[in-house]
Amino acid sequence: xxxxxxxxxxxxxxxxxxxxxxxxxxxxxxxxxxxxxxxxxxxxxxxxxxxxxxxxxxxxxxxxxxxxxxxxxxxxxxxxxxxxxxxxxxxxxxxxxxxxxxxxxxxxxxxxxxxxxxxxxxxxxxxxxxxxxxxxxxxxxxxxxxxxxxxxxxxxxxxxxxxxxxxxxxxxxxxxxxxxxxxxxxxxxxxxxxxxxxxxxxxxxxxxxxxxxxxxxxxxxxxxxxxxxxx
Numbered sequence: 386x387x388x389x390x391x392x393x394x395x396x397x398x399x400x401x402x403x404x405x406x407x408x409x410x411x412x413x414x415x416x417x418x419x420x421x422x423x424x425x426x427x428x429x430x431x432x433x434x435x436x437x438x439x440x441x442x443x444x445x446x447x448x449x450x451x452x453x454x455x456x457x458x459x460x461x462x463x464x465x466x467x468x469x470x471x472x473x474x475x476x477x478x479x480x481x482x483x484x485x486x487x488x489x490x491x492x493x494x495x496x497x498x499x500x501x502x503x504x505x506x507x508x509x510x511x512x513x514x515x516x517x518x519x520x521x522x523x524x525x526x527x528x529x530x531x532x533x534x535x536x537x538x539x540x541x542x543x544x545x546x547x548x549x550x551x552x553x554x555x556x557x558x559x560x561x562x563x564x565x566x567x568x569x570x571x572x573x574x575x576x577x578x579x580x581x582x583x584x585x586x587x588x589x590x591x592x593x594x595x596x597x598x599x600x601x602x603x604x605x606x607x608x609x610x611x612x613x614x615x616x
Contacts, residue, residue: 429492433465
């Protein structure tokens with residue numbers, strides 16, 4: 386059923402075309418915070434940036450409010466950019482790691498798939514992002530959000546694309562979200578009129594999906610931080 390629903394979404398995506406690639410973006414930007422608290426860094430596409438909705442309704446902001454309500458002593462940095470590819474994320478990651486990143490939530494690949502770019506290149510870019518993160522922030526935990534490719538690219542491509550995310554997660558002992566848009570894809574009332582981007586309600590569902598993976602990790606981050614501060 387999920388695959389059938391997804392087909393409706395990705396056909397709409399293909400008809401509309403991929404988001405414009407943002408090669409004009411500098412390596413740095415406003416995503417870096419001066420706050421000294423450990424960072425949950427969301428590196429992603431327009432799905433993370435919250436395209437078309439109030440930024441406070443985007444799923445990273447919702448997760449940030451939950452973190453604050455639980456007193457976890459962590460902050461969210463939303464480094465989502467519309468049109469971002471895995472190659473673009475790789476260009477930005479080193480600068481973003483100038484912050485005290487405790488958790489990296491990696492939501493990249495949707496635009497790679499829309500452009501029919503090589504699954505092998507996607508995998509290499511995701512791995513390079515994780516390698517650089519582990520080099521500069523060795524204690525950081527990694528969460529990988531799975532995505533699907535348009536079915537019009539053929540079964541071989543879509544299967545190869547789908548397999549990238551669990552394989553990278555296994556290779557890096559990362560937490561996998563099997564499909565970020567579970568419960569969103571192909572549900573008109575949970576997407577904007579473009580049929581591509583989630584509504585505020587849709588972002589609420591994504592926030593719950595992400596929290597299921599992220600919540601236990603954040604509790605461990607808090608405990609580790611408390612132990613480090615103990616005399």
